[in-house]
Amino acid sequence: MRLLLLVPLLAAAVAACGGDAARTSAPAESASFEATLREARGQEVRWWLFGGDERVNEYVDERVAPAAQRLGVELRRVPVADTADAVQRVVAQRRAGKESGGAVDLIWINGENFAAGKRAGLWLDEWLAGLPNARYLDMEDPTITHDFQVPIDGQEAPWTRAVFVYAHGSARVPEPPRTFDALLEWARAHPGRFTYPAPPDFTGSAFVRQVVQAKGEDAGFAYLRRLKPLMYREGEVLPKSEAELNELFANGQVDFAMSYDASFVQSAVRRGQFPRSARPFRLERGALTNVSFVTIPADAAHRAGAQVVANLLLDPELQAAKADPQVLGHPTVLDLGRLPAAAQERFAGVASSPYLLEHFGELRPELPADDVPRLERRWEREILR
Numbered sequence: 596m597r598l599l600l601l602v603p604l605l606a607a608a609v610a611a612c613g614g615d616a617a618r619t620s621a622p623a624e625s626a627s628f629e630a631t632l633r634e635a636r637g638q639e640v641r642w643w644l645f646g647g648d649e650r651v652n653e654y655v656d657e658r659v660a661p662a663a664q665r666l667g668v669e670l671r672r673v674p675v676a677d678t679a680d681a682v683q684r685v686v687a688q689r690r691a692g693k694e695s696g697g698a699v700d701l702i703w704i705n706g707e708n709f710a711a712g713k714r715a716g717l718w719l720d721e722w723l724a725g726l727p728n729a730r731y732l733d734m735e736d737p738t739i740t741h742d743f744q745v746p747i748d749g750q751e752a753p754w755t756r757a758v759f760v761y762a763h764g765s766a767r768v769p770e771p772p773r774t775f776d777a778l779l780e781w782a783r784a785h786p787g788r789f790t791y792p793a794p795p796d797f798t799g800s801a802f803v804r805q806v807v808q809a810k811g812e813d814a815g816f817a818y819l820r821r822l823k824p825l826m827y828r829e830g831e832v833l834p835k836s837e838a839e840l841n842e843l844f845a846n847g848q849v850d851f852a853m854s855y856d857a858s859f860v861q862s863a864v865r866r867g868q869f870p871r872s873a874r875p876f877r878l879e880r881g882a883l884t885n886v887s888f889v890t891i892p893a894d895a896a897h898r899a900g901a902q903v904v905a906n907l908l909l910d911p912e913l914q915a916a917k918a919d920p921q922v923l924g925h926p927t928v929l930d931l932g933r934l935p936a937a938a939q940e941r942f943a944g945v946a947s948s949p950y951l952l953e954h955f956g957e958l959r960p961e962l963p964a965d966d967v968p969r970l971e972r973r974w975e976r977e978i979l980r
C-alpha cells in the first residue's frame with residue numbers, strides 16, 4: 596500500500612478557501628457526548644479506509660459495525676487502495692465550495708496526508724477531548740499526541756498501533772541479526788539472501804527511515820550503499836511492495852521479510868503463506884512505531900456519527916479484541932494503567948503466540964512527516980541509480 600501525498604491539490608484548496616480560517620470546529624450542539632449520541636442516531640457513517648487487509652475488514656464489520664449499530668449508527672466501510680483517494684475526495688469537495696454534507700465522514704489517515712490536510716484546514720477541529728474513551732489515552736505519550744511528529748491538536752483520534760517488525764525462517768536462520776551492523780555482516784556472509792521493497796513503497800520507506808534513525812542520515816545512506824550489492828539480485832532488482840517481498844520470503848528466495856504490521860507473521864502463517872517455522876524479531880534496541888489515527892473532514896455530512904465511531908474504536912473491549920492474536924494481534928493505543936480492573940483483565944487474558952513479539956523494546960517514534968518524501972527522493976538519487 597502506497598500512501599500518496601496530495602500537496603499540490605491541498606495547496607490549491609488552501610488558496611481557494613483561506614487555509615486555517617476555513618476549518619470548522621465541532622458544532623456547539625454536540626458539546627456533550629450525550630448530545631452527540633442523540634444527534635448521531637440514524638446517521639450512516641462512511642469510513643474511508645484501506646481495503647486490502649481482510650483481517651481489518653472483518654474486525655470492522657464483525658466488531659465495530661455491530662457496536663455502532665447498537666447506538667443507532669450505521670457504519671459503512673468505503674474501501675480504498677490508497678488513503679490519497681479519500682483525501683482527494685475531500686479536496687475536490689473543498690475546491691467546489693462545499694462546506695457541509697461531504698461524502699467522507701471518517702478517514703483512516705496516514706501521517707503525511709494528515710499533515711498536509713491540517714495545513715489546508717481540511718479537518719474538524721478539537722473533537723478528540725470530547726470522546727469519553729479518550730480518558731484512557733496517555734496524553735503525555737508523543738506517539739499519541741503527534742502523528743509523524745505533527746501535533747494532532749484534537750483533529751485525530753488514535754485507534755491502533757503499528758510496530759515495524761521483521762520475520763526470519765527459524766529453520767534456515769535460527770538466530771537472526773539484531774542490529775543493522777550485524778545485518779550487514781550477515782549479508783556479507785550470505786549474499787543475495789536479503790532485500791527490502793523499493794521506496795516509495797511504504798514498507799521499504801520505513802526500512803530506510805529506521806536505518807536513518809539508527810545511524811543518522813548521512814551514515815544511514817552510506818550503510819544502504821554498502822548493503823545494496825550484497826542484496827538479492829545484487830540490489831539491482833528490488834521488490835515493488837511488501838507483498839512481493841513476502842512472496843520471495845515464502846518461496847525461500849530470501850531469508851527475511853518485514854512489515855509495519857506487528858501481526859504479519861501470524862497472519863501469513865495462518866493463511867499458509869509463510870512456513871510454520873517463521874518467527875518475528877526486531878532490529879536495534881527498539882522497534883520503529885507509529886499510531887494509526889482516524890480523522891473527520893470539516894465538511895463531513897455525519898460528524899456526530901463519526902465521533903461515535905471514533906469513540907468506539909477506543910472502547911477497551913474492542914481494543915482488547917483487536918489485540919487478541921485470534922482477531923488481529925494489533926497492539927493497543929490505550930494506557931492500560933488508566934483502565935478499570937475489569938478492562939485490564941481483558942488484556943491480561945489475551946493469549947500469547949510464537950508469531951507475535953511480546954516485547955518491542957524501546958519504541959522509537961517516527962521521523963517528521965516532512966522528512967519522508969525528502970528521504971525517499973534521496974534514496975532514489977543515491978541508492979536506486
